[in-house]
Amino acid sequence: MGILLGFIISIFITIYLARNARKYNKNPWLWALLGFFFSLMTLGIFLIKTQHKVSGWVLVIISTILYFLIIVGVITYISEL
Structure with a gap:
């Protein structure tokens, strides 16, 4: 369920970035790919x-903290195996 939710959020962010990148003269394909x-x-x-x-x-701060917690959680899980 969590993976599906993350995938759906990534799709929405990708669409948002692709649409709005053109408004600011940015490359929509690059921003969409990075956003996904x-x-x-x-x-x-x-x-x-x-x-x-x-x-x-x-x-940026919230996502950095989340990525850090995910990495620590994965390392902890792997070390307990």
Whole structure:
């Protein structure tokens, strides 16, 4: 269930980035591809680059913490095997 939710969120972020990148003269394919693989981090960076600095930085910080927790959780799980 969690993987499906993450995939759906990535799809929505990809669509958002692809549509809005053209408004700011950015490459929509690049932003869509990055958004699909790195979703929240890419969305935060896009918002920072398009003058939505506060919300962009909040997303970057939150996604960095989440990625860190996921990495620590995976390392802990693997070390307990």
